[in-house]
Amino acid sequence: MLHDRHNGRLVLVTSRPYTLLSCAVSIDGCLDDTSGQRLLLSNEADFDRVDEVRAGCDAILVGANTVRRDDPRLVIRDAARRAARVARGLPPDPLKVTVTASGHLDPGSRFFTVGESEKLVYGRVPPAHLDGVATLVAADDLRAVLADLAARGVERLMVEGGATILAALLADGLADELHLAIAPRFVGDPAAPRFTGAAGLSPLLAEVRDLDGVVVLRYLLSPAAVDRHWLRVAIGESRRCPPSQTAFSVGAVIVDATGREISRGYSRESDEFVHAEESALAKVDPADPRLASATIYSSLEPCSVRRSRPASCAALIRAAGIPRVVYAWREPVLFVDGHGAEELGETGVEVVEIGDLADEARWVNAHLLTPPPVS
Ligand SMILES: NC(=O)c1ccc[n+]([C@@H]2O[C@H](COP(=O)([O-])OP(=O)(O)OC[C@H]3O[C@@H](n4cnc5c(N)ncnc54)[C@H](OP(=O)(O)O)[C@@H]3O)[C@@H](O)[C@H]2O)c1
Ligand SMILES: [Zn+2]
Incomplete structure (x- = not known):
């Protein structure tokens, strides 16, 4: 993830797709057993959850050994989800992607034969016998695979195993993110393939769900994932605002450097004029040492001018000593012509715009916008 200066703002520039790892394990951490049969660890409710996650992704990647051993179909099962993708101008199924060094892949496997989506096979020397059934791409390593996928327009990639990948x-x-489903069973075989992580990572637990006994844990692994999570929380807060025809509905959350929430607020929370950032800041002791390394997430760019009060949110953020601001929606010139991002950036505050979440923030304010937001 790189940052690029654009009109005085920092805009996230991605050199790889947002990458979401997904797997199911037994209580004793196994991804499979050692029998020749595929071990089904998920239940129906969890398969449906996976189907929904697939529907939100542009591509699904598995290692070549998973193609060989499990022969997965890797398509979206639910007809309504497929139709919804088509209505959004997407193909019904995500791209299918695999990587191989040996080239030992059977063109008759369901990876290649099921579904209409494009299939991509990466390797140092991509296997020529698959020419015609898949797009073959030379890539030295996984970083190069992800960079190539990003160049092909893949923004969100789901990786469904196996252990090596x-x-x-x-x-x-x-x-960026890990979805770990823990099935209520033991494999009990030391030789079975296990889910192996990397030492030193300290993921943030974002969600726990119990799907009929399969527990699904959603972990955030990268700073980008943490930013998106908290920005969505801020957008969620914006839905709590009392309605107004003369002011935006905005939500804000202040988060400390370890990823813990300090406070949150929304527009018109405590009085008719209070702004979301102002409301969140009002709940914090100005001497709180966590502010010096905190991030404030706001669904809308912090204001630099306001009609209702002398101090803008940009000024309040600076006064609080918060060094980092992340927002989704650049303030449109509707009520005032704001330049909060530039003003903050010029005073050394790191300002990050995550524009692909702007539509979610806009939707909360659809009644103010002409034309109303599309999509
Ligand atoms: N429970 C679950 O959620 C779940 C999900 C998926 C899979 N699984 C299980 O996981 C097991 C398979 O895992 P696995 O670790 O054996 O295999 P894998 O991760 O599916 O695939 C590994 C293979 O990918 C290729 N590969 C890996 N890195 C590469 C690179 N940098 N460049 C080119 N090719 C690369 C190599 O293929 P070549 O050998 O062709 O060179 C390698 O052998 C199976 O038992 C399966 O049932 C479980
Ligand atoms: Zn404001």
Whole structure:
């Protein structure tokens, strides 16, 4: 993840897709047993969850050994999810991607034969016998694979194993998020393939779900994933604002350097004019030492001018000594012509815009916008 200066703002520039690892393990951490049969660890509810995650991704990657051993289909099962993708201008299924060094892949496997989506096979020397059934791409390592996928427009990649690929992406710091489903059973075989992580990573637990006994843990692995998580929380707060025809509905959350929430707020929370950032800041002791390394997430760019009060949110953030601001939606010129991002950036505050979440923030304010937001 790189930062690029653009009109005085820092905009995230991705050199690889947002990469989400997904796997199911037994209580004793196994991804499979040692029988020749594929071990089904998930239940129906969890398969449906996986289907939903797939539907939100542009591509699905598995290692060649998973193609050989499990012969997965890697398509979206639910017809409504497929139709919704088509309605959004996407192919019904995500791209299918695999990597191989040996080239030992059977063109008759379901990876290649099921579904209409494009199939991509990466390797140092991609296997020529697959010419015609897949797009073959030379790539030296997984970093090059991800860079090539990004260049092909893949923004969100789901990686569904196996053990080697998951471990390699974790070890190389190439993963943003991990969805770990723990099935209520033991494999009890020391020789079974296990889920292996990388020492030194300290993921943030974002969600725990119990799906009929399969426990799904969602971990955030990268700073980008943490930023997106908290920005979504801020957008969620914006939905709590009392309605107004003359002001935006905005949500804000202040988070410390270890990823823990300090406070949150939303527009018009405590009085008719209070802004989201102002409301979140009002709940913190100005002497709180955590502010000096905190990030404030706001669904809308912090204001630099306001009609209602003398101090803008940009000024309040600076006064609080918060060194980092992340927002989704650049303030449109509707009520005032704001330049909060530039103003903060010029005073040394790191300002990050995550523009692909702007639509979510805009939707909360659809009644103010002409034309209303599309999509
Ligand atoms: N429980 C779950 O959620 C889940 C999900 C998926 C898989 N699994 C299980 O995981 C097991 C398979 O895992 P695995 O570790 O054996 O295999 P894998 O991770 O699926 O695939 C490893 C293979 O990928 C290729 N590869 C890896 N890194 C590469 C690189 N940098 N460049 C080119 N090729 C590369 C190599 O293929 P070549 O050998 O062709 O060179 C390598 O042998 C199976 O038992 C499967 O059932 C479980
Ligand atoms: Zn404001």
